[in-house]
Amino acid sequence: MPSDLGIASTRLRLAEWGEMAPIVAVRIARKTVPPLLGMALFLCAWQAAHLHYGGFILPSPWQTCAAVVRTLSTAEGWAALGATLGRAVLALGMSVLVGGGLGLFAGYFAVIRATFAPVATIVLGMPATAWVILTMIWFGPSHGAIVFTITIVIGPILYIGTVEAVLTRDRRLEEMAASFGASAVARFRRVALRQILATLGPVLGIALALGFKVAIMAELVTNVAGLGAEMARARAHMNIDMALANVALAVAGLLIIEHVVIRPFQTRSSMWKRIGA
């Protein structure tokens, strides 16, 4: 049997929760209502355009949603989504290794930076479509060709981002660490890397988004299995519902990776910068 003290404590806690509930509700509303409102406005505009142009030109959000469900109810639909996602993530990983790795060296050594500067400008200036054509000729329409294309398009972005991250770090913190006897490796690991990763977070998000777009475009041109190839097939059959469903899946896939991989990384690596801003 609960004691009087226990009941009083529970009542007090309930009263506290009662006082806190409206504050928490307002906070949640402030966080969730604006994005939901934005989504609602977008869907309303889409529906209005559908009513104006008709279902053949622009299917309604509901028709698109039904097409997405149809696509995801088949193994082929999941395979296409998985193939595109897998290529984008694999290419992002390779770009981080190659572009990020070279960027680190270039950031620390001016000679390497000066050597790679024109190369990075040329590679960055090449249109993604040109790379798709070239890789199709070099490797044929294959999975490797698409991964190579994405890597070569987003690699220079990560290279330049890493170089900038290295150059804009606060070197005075490394001097501070040196005064306490930190070795060059310890200064890099404990002081510099933290700052470099914080600057790289947004670059990774941009690189992933671009990589996803390039993946779909490359699949569409090469007709290698993936969301791009599904879009090409939908266009050939004039199946507008399926074309839009694949677009919606591509956007959803990008959002999933962004929120599952990139955002947590950004939060972990650059929270201190946002708090300090």
Next chain:
Amino acid sequence: MSGLTLATVSHSFAGRRVLDTVSLVIHSGELVALVGPSGSGKSTLAAIAGGIVKPDQGRIMRNYARHGMVFQQSRLLPWADARANIAFPLTLAGMADDCIAERTEAAAQAVALLPADLSKRPEELSGGMRARVAIARALVVEPDFLIFDEPFAALDPALRRRMQDLVLSLAQARGFGGLFITHDLYEAARLADRIAVLDRQGKGIMGSLAPPGPAGARSEMQIFDFVEQARRAPLLSDLVNVDERALSLDCACDTLGFRRCC
């Protein structure tokens, strides 16, 4: 017995000689203030003394076990809370967690930081609290020599005075020697046992002045009289009269810029 000896130290940044055969001896337990006009190479000398910069020429003899260093603008890690910042040198040394915690608490107590302050990040702390954290970080290594590189230059006068009091009380309690870089003659006269004057072009120590009595026991009147008298001495004419606008661009005090001159 000397705590730190800098013998004929010379150093250049990007071809410009910043320090030219500078020699300075700091005895064990002695706190020496180094004054000189902007661009004379004070911070470079502090960086050399602290092992951050290796001089082009000259010898450095350290007759102490460990030194701590307090910088201008604190230089705290912005992603770490005050506790982690204070513990940073011990973390670098790979010390055991319980020992780090114990020594961090002791250092925080020595500079009168409250337990609640220790979980705050640098941007949540005031300028004075940041300075306290920076001093605690230097103390946590249990140094027998401390190097201060204009640590309170960015603080307002009242706060600067409180920080000076803190340094005085710590120096008296722990008996460490040190090098205190400043361009504030009043600060030097309050804190130091001896004031060394660096040539405006870094061409050696021009001479030294000794304020009356031991540091911490000087009255305000004594400090004021000493500073007024010292201002008229030829030794300090450059410090008192130099116009920083007359200095060439490459004398601007930026140890990180491409000139890296002072």
